Amino acid sequence: MTRHGRPPLSASTLFTSANFTLSLLPIRLAHRIQALRNLPFIVVSNPHISRIYNIYIHSLSTLLPYQERQINTLEDEIQFTEVMADLVQTHAETIPILARGFLECRKYISPADVTKFLDEHLRARVGTRLIAEQHIALHLSSQPHCSGNNQYVQDGSSTSIGVIDTALRPAETVRQCESFVSEICELKYGVRPTVIINGQPNTRLAHVPTHLEYILRELLKNAFRATVESGKEREPIEVTIAASPDPSPSPPAPIQLDPVTAPSQGDAITANAPPGVTIRIRDHGGGISPENLPNIWAYSFTTFGDEELLDLSNGNVDALNAISGANGGSSSLAGLGYGLPLGRAYAEHFGGSIVVQSLWGWGTDVYLKLRGLGKM
Amino acid sequence: MSHVYDLYYKAFETLRRMREIKSVEDNEQYCKVVSETLREHLTVIPRLAMGVLECQDLMRPEEMDKFMNTLLRSVGSLKLQHAQTLILLQRISRRVIAEQHLALTETFNSPWHFPNAKSQIDPNSEFVGEVFLRCNAREVVEACWNRASTLAKEAYGSSCILPGIRIEGHLDATFPYILSHLQYVIGELLRNSIQAVVERRCVSTDGPQPIEVLICEAPQHVIIRISDQGGGIPNEVMPELWSFSKGPRSQTHLSNLSQVPKMAATMEELKLPDPSSDKSIVSDGNKKRSYDGSLGSLTSRPPNLRLGMGLPMSRVYAEYWAGLLELHSLEGYGVDAFLQISKLGNKNEQLSTRASMDAV
Numbered sequence: 241m242t243r244h245g246r247p248p249l250s251a252s253t254l255f256t257s258a259n260f261t262l263s264l265l266p267i268r269l270a271h272r273i274q275a276l277r278n279l280p281f282i283v284v285s286n287p288h289i290s291r292i293y294n295i296y297i298h299s300l301s302t303l304l305p306y307q308e309r310q311i312n313t314l315e316d317e318i319q320f321t322e323v324m325a326d327l328v329q330t331h332a333e334t335i336p337i338l339a340r341g342f343l344e345c346r347k348y349i350s351p352a353d354v355t356k357f358l359d360e361h362l363r364a365r366v367g368t369r370l371i372a373e374q375h376i377a378l379h380l381s382s383q384p385h386c387s388g389n390n391q392y393v394q395d396g397s398s399t400s401i402g403v404i405d406t407a408l409r410p411a412e413t414v415r416q417c418e419s420f421v422s423e424i425c426e427l428k429y430g431v432r433p434t435v436i437i438n439g440q441p442n443t444r445l446a447h448v449p450t451h452l453e454y455i456l457r458e459l460l461k462n463a464f465r466a467t468v469e470s471g472k473e474r475e476p477i478e479v480t481i482a483a484s485p486d487p488s489p490s491p492p493a494p495i496q497l498d499p500v501t502a503p504s505q506g507d508a509i510t511a512n513a514p515p516g517v518t519i520r521i522r523d524h525g526g527g528i529s530p531e532n533l534p535n536i537w538a539y540s541f542t543t544f545g546d547e548e549l550l551d552l553s554n555g556n557v558d559a560l561n562a563i564s565g566a567n568g569g570s571s572s573l574a575g576l577g578y579g580l581p582l583g584r585a586y587a588e589h590f591g592g593s594i595v596v597q598s599l600w601g602w603g604t605d606v607y608l609k610l611r612g613l614g615k616m
Numbered sequence: 617m618s619h620v621y622d623l624y625y626k627a628f629e630t631l632r633r634m635r636e637i638k639s640v641e642d643n644e645q646y647c648k649v650v651s652e653t654l655r656e657h658l659t660v661i662p663r664l665a666m667g668v669l670e671c672q673d674l675m676r677p678e679e680m681d682k683f684m685n686t687l688l689r690s691v692g693s694l695k696l697q698h699a700q701t702l703i704l705l706q707r708i709s710r711r712v713i714a715e716q717h718l719a720l721t722e723t724f725n726s727p728w729h730f731p732n733a734k735s736q737i738d739p740n741s742e743f744v745g746e747v748f749l750r751c752n753a754r755e756v757v758e759a760c761w762n763r764a765s766t767l768a769k770e771a772y773g774s775s776c777i778l779p780g781i782r783i784e785g786h787l788d789a790t791f792p793y794i795l796s797h798l799q800y801v802i803g804e805l806l807r808n809s810i811q812a813v814v815e816r817r818c819v820s821t822d823g824p825q826p827i828e829v830l831i832c833e834a835p836q837h838v839i840i841r842i843s844d845q846g847g848g849i850p851n852e853v854m855p856e857l858w859s860f861s862k863g864p865r866s867q868t869h870l871s872n873l874s875q876v877p878k879m880a881a882t883m884e885e886l887k888l889p890d891p892s893s894d895k896s897i898v899s900d901g902n903k904k905r906s907y908d909g910s911l912g913s914l915t916s917r918p919p920n921l922r923l924g925m926g927l928p929m930s931r932v933y934a935e936y937w938a939g940l941l942e943l944h945s946l947e948g949y950g951v952d953a954f955l956q957i958s959k960l961g962n963k964n965e966q967l968s969t970r971a972s973m974d975a976v
Contacts, residue, residue, distance in 0.1 A: 439949055482848065482949030518848075518946040530836070595944060597954055599839045602785060602832035605952065607944045 246401055247381040251314060254382055258311045258320055261375040265324075266307055268368045269300045275361060282348045288341030292334055299327050321379045324372050334365065339576055342540060351538055355581070358539040363585045370403065370448070370589075377402035404613055405449050410456075410517055411441040413449065414479050417456040425464045433467045434476040435460070443483040445517045446613045451586045455594070458579030459521050459606055466525025466604065475524040484515040516592065516611040528598035536596060537584065540577045751793040753831045753838060754783055760803040768810045779813045779824035779844070781806075789833035791959040797933045798957070801941070804926035805842050805953045812846025812951065837939070837958045845950035854945060858928050 244257045276284060276293045284290055302323060311317050338361075342354050381402070399407035414437055422432040463477045528536060535541040584594045592610040599605070761781050768778055809827045817824050830841040849857065927943070934941040940956040 439946075480946065480949065482946035484848075484851070484947035515948075518949070520944075520946055520952075527832075527834075597942065597944060597952075599830070599832045599841060599954075600837075601834040602830065602839070605841075605944070607946070607952075 244378065247378050249378055249382040251317075254317060254379060255311050257375050257378055258317050261324070261371055262303070262306055262311065262320065264371055265368065266300060266303050268364060269296055269303070272296055272361060272364060272368075273300065275357065279357060280349055283341075283345045286341045286345050288337045288344070292337055292341070295330055295334075299330070302327065317379070321376055325376050328369060328372050328376065331365075331369070335362070335578065335582070339540065339578060346540075351540065354540065355538045359581065359585070362582060363589065366451075366585055366589050374402040374404075403448050403450065404446060406446040406613075407444045408447050408449055408452065409442070409444055410452065410481055410519060411437050411443070413452050413456055414460075414481075414519075417453060417460050421457060421460045421464050424461075425468060429468045429473075431468055431473040433464055433473045435479055436476045437479045437481065439480040439482050439520075441481055443481050443517055445483075445610060447590070447610055448613075451589070452610070455583040455586050455608060456519075458583045459594075459608065461579060463521055463523040463525065463604070463606075466527075467523050468525075470524075470526040472524045472526075477524075478520075478522040480520040480522070482518045482520070484518070516609060519608040519610070521606045521608070522603065524603040527600040527602055527604050528596070529600055533598055537581050538577070539581050750790050751795060751798060753789045753791075753833075753840060754787045756795070756798055757781075757783055757802055757806075757829050757831070757840070760799055760806055764803055764806040764810055767807070768814065772814055776814055777817070777824060778810060780826040781829060782826045783829045783831065785829075785831035786833040787831060789831050789838050791833075791838055791957075793937075793957065793959075797937075801930040801933055801955060802840065802842075804930045805955065808926065809842060809844035809846060809951070809953075813844055816845075816847040837956050840955045840957075842953040842955070843950060848947040848949050848951055849943070849945040851945075851947060857943065858931060 244253050249257070273293070273296050276289070276296065279289070284293060306320060306323075309316075311320055338358070342349070342358070346354075378401075381400070399405055414435065418435045426432045460477070467473055467475060467477060580594070580596070587594045587608060587610060590611050590613060592608070594609075595607045597605040597607070758781075765778055769776075772778075806827070813824050813827065825845040828841075828843045830839075830843070832839040832841070927941075931941040934955055934957065938958045940954070942954045942956075944952045944954070946952070
């Protein structure tokens, strides 16, 4: 993703990026369509799931005409980017809709199968959206004619390369997510636990801010909920940020950072990737019981009250909106069972990981490891 | 390796020939044989480890690890037919059975010969054989800490400031367990932590951060978390952490193993362990060990003798009783170790393939 260089990009580089994106997207969409087709028929007949299916078909048919030609002119590129932006927007609500669909179909498909499908589907989706969004961001920040309030305008001091921020400060993200989650928490429970950040708070990392925000938000939601519901809201949640030291200098190898190779996205990162970050979130919320522990990574598994989930006919959309990546909105503190598995999908996308260690009777420790994304 | 093989072969032959135990005299004879065998087998663990390291190039590391793990856990199908024993558990490993049997025999020897003195046996005796009924997690941790600190002080000199320790959580957690196992595992973890902190402090300027120990008790198990700020474990080392044979420093480990006491072939070099070492927290002076604890020599080795097997061994011991040992590294900061032990009596021991091991 960083191979095209730092924006503003020249026209020809922009075309390369566009063509690159163009070469990948249709294949990915096709795979997703195939996976959907392989679900049991009755599941795909569910109105929500079939809606998603149709969206994918429509997207593929929109992109196919572009495949027949290369993008070599600026207006082609602009048009292509607009189409892409439209697609990104259309697919933005996939997760809540799929969630709803699978919930309604739970009689017809086992939780294990749902998890298997969603795991593959959502991980692929992370990558596909990233490629699309990256191109769009690069395009927008390379606009030769920029109006004054174009948020993507890059000056020399910007640290962003498209959707990647090379100087992201996780501590800041933690504070942002903390305030977001605290508000919901206070709304629901009337109290808000505190968060202490220790370790090396000034660490910086090259990563995609939206991913980190999603993960931290979900993890903090879990920690807050556990803390408050076990009556320990006075106990702070401890977040420790640790930066792996710089590896010993080795001859710089060309860094291929495309998370493109669908089968093994993590392997695409070479060992020369820059040092990463480990974030440990410790709460005193009682831990995860041994009965629940095997299920925490399953999609739709939640210890949240079932009454809220089934109340879908009332259009209880707020809860569902909570988990769609980009928009925050007013959302419940927990409830759909997607936070952990999806968070892990985001973390593992670039070779990171999330590990949950429960101390039943005391609290939970979560270890989030992230790799830095390439050097320029 | 072949030495170990011979040892086992000999033990098998000897035990095979013993008659079924039907009387006290038979039992005495049996105990004598067993304790002799135990002494001879003290060297098994270090020797096996040496053998494994020497044979690194001949076998794939994964197979080697599997072999070591299986061997360490394997079960003898000795069914004790001792009339007077209170047998607590289901099948347990050779050594534990053997040591247990010896300890229990001792317990009952006195009253058997002096029937009137039965009342001398404390009904609330704290030990049932090897199992210490009232392991208090905090006391064990403190005891291991003291021992580890002393060793570290000797090794690093008095100029080096050691980190302190802070224990919190459910401090009263008490449960039955085999004391020597617990001491070994906790000892190893604490030693690793102290070592990491001390060696890291050479580059930092603040005083060392204390090592934090958290004890958490649940109905079925007890979890002990040991957190240090010793700089963490580099990512490259992580996959090989639990292996007996891999690792960048296996050559050093090999030469160090030969320096472990009781490695030498001659038994004369064996001396009885310091009575305070294995029973440092028990004040019950009536019980006296007349045989060697198997982990004694390993536990009291000096810290600069790095054997590279503390973690895999600890894991074997932890998992043996249906427990867990897990390590999480925050590279650049420190390490959290999680030891989860099941309170004895709940679960069967975990042996890798019981069926195949017990098959005749």
